[in-house]
Amino acid sequence: MLKQQTILIIEDGKSGQAVLSDFLRQHNFHSITVSHSQLTNRPVEQNVDLVVIDLDQSTQDTLQQIQYWKSRKPEVPCIVVTSSDNIDAAVAAMKQGAADYLHKPVNPEKLIRSIITCLRAVRDKSPQMNSSRLRTSHQGFENIVGQSTAMQEIFEDACRVAQTDSTVLITGESGTGKELIAEAIHRNSPRAVEPFVTVNMAAVPEHLVESELFGHTKGSFTGATETRRGRFEAAHRGTLFIDEIGDFKLESQAKLLRVLENHTITPIGSNQDRHVDVRVVAATSHNLEKLVEEGRFREDLYYRLNVINLKLPPLRNRNEDIALLVDSFLNQICEQIQKKRPELSPELQQYLANHSWPGNVRQLRNCLESMVVLSKSGMLTMDDLPDMLRKSEAAHDSIIIPEGMRLEELERKAIQQTLSRNHGNRTHSAKSLGMSVRTLQRKLKAWGIREQTLAHHGDS
Incomplete structure (x- = not known):
């Protein structure tokens, strides 16, 4: 997963702390809430990426907190929240180094936009990372490690895709970082200030799939003790990441296709359609084309999902x-x-x-x-x-050496096992064996095993 950034909330009111914390959590930020008096007694020493300060509680304490963060960690931006009749204090806060100020009652979307803008400004000013920690330079992709040609192509394609609302299908083996790429696409998109909601179909019991995605009404089935909105509604105006879409049961696929085509959902037990504005990014480690051939995945749904395909390379x-x-x-x-x-x-x-x-x-x-x-x-x-x-x-x-095996046969066996371990990569195999790639190629050709050894593994 992408690293969660931490927001420090300095607010004396418990209700204000709870509202801000809940809202930031919905947008994938971790928050720490403290009062002015708590900070006076013991300053926060945790890693903090941004500070939100309620200016109305104590103007002097607020200015001191801004001075504290600017002196100790000048890279951490501070946003002040103030009432409309406290403009002079807000100006003073800006002079002390505050990055922005917002009027009460705070518009949640404006707060998120301000946070993202401030964090991006800090990132843009940061020095270029050294080669041992090279990452893509695109906004929203800064925490993804990869300088290989294959990953740089993924970054470029994902960045272009992010600017559209096209449905994306991310494929690749388990553990290659499909969710990480999906979240990066969201963060780099115009929907970045809206929710990023995830659901793993492999982890949802079959009888709860439709409820999980589309929601249900109270009493619509045994155990439905209250009305619950589904993941599509939770992701309204944002992005829904459906992981392991290949595990989606066939009986429910028609309903998912309808949502993708009409942007409407019908919760279980309801006869009213609800409009949802959701960008869908799906992922799978399965071969969907094969599932389609086997009749386990709808062909029309496959083509509806596979508008843009990003195939993540395995680590090998x-x-x-x-x-x-x-x-x-x-x-x-x-x-x-x-x-x-x-x-x-x-x-x-x-x-x-x-x-x-x-x-x-x-x-x-x-x-x-x-x-x-x-x-x-x-x-x-x-x-x-x-x-x-x-x-x-x-x-x-381990190589079992039968009695009477000749040295040439032993060498051949060692080379074949090394190639198998390195998935046909001749460069790494030659290095492990202590010989040049040219020598390795010459031996493979002489033994007539070059093609059969490498045919199914490739050379990368």
Whole structure:
């Protein structure tokens, strides 16, 4: 997921704190709420991306808080909220360094726009990240790691798609970051100030699918003790991300198609249609074309979803991004658990760079988190690998040598296993074997196994 940005709310009124916190949470911001007196006794030391201050509670305290944040963390913007008869105080706050001020009662959409504008201004002023943490420069995509050609093409396409309301289908193996791309598309779109709502069809029981998406009325079925709006209504004017759309049951697909075509929903138990203005981004790790052929997915729904297709590459096809991901994940993990970042042994670095990672980016991050949490020293080595990976590594490295096997046959077996482990990538295989790519190619050609070994794996 994209990193949630943290908003500090300085407000003495409990009701005001609750309203602001709830609204910010709906727009995927994390919030911390405190009163002026609490800050006077103990300043907030957590990582904060932006501060919202109620100017009317105490003008002097507010100005002091702005001075505090400008002196301690000048990159953190402050937005003041004030009544229309307190303009002089608002001007004073702006002179102290406040980025913006809003009149009460605060229009929620204006507040979100102001927050996004201030955060973007900070991001635009920040120095270019070094090569070890290279990211796309497009707004809304700044937290996605990837400098490979494949990922840069995804960034470019996603950025162009974001400016439209076209339905998007994101495909790719599990763990490649489909939800992350979907959220980035939303954040970079004109709908950025509206809700980004997600639903994972694989996690919703079959009998609750329609209720989850379209809502229901009280008493419409056993257990419906109250009226509930569905995800489409919750995402009104924003974006609905439907993950694992391939698990959508066939019986309900016609209703989803109707929503996509007519932009209307009918909650279970109701006879009234409701208009929804929702941009749909769907994702799947399944082959939808195959599901269509098998009669498990409607062909018309497939074409309605597949207006624009973004296919995310597996991690094994963008090995050059692994070092960047390792660097980024280690920083995130160590910050979360408040632990000093460890070093990585050269052997472990090579293993991480060459491993096939069938679970993709998610598996890599989980592996690093496990090693960091359980490590007893400041250096991670091959011994720190999770048991499952160590067993896998041992299985790959073991070669049974029958009695009488010739050296040439042993070499051939070692090369074939190494190619299999690297999914046909000749460059990485040659490096692991300690030979040049040209030598590897010559041996494969001589043995007549070059095509059959690489045919199903590719060369990237």
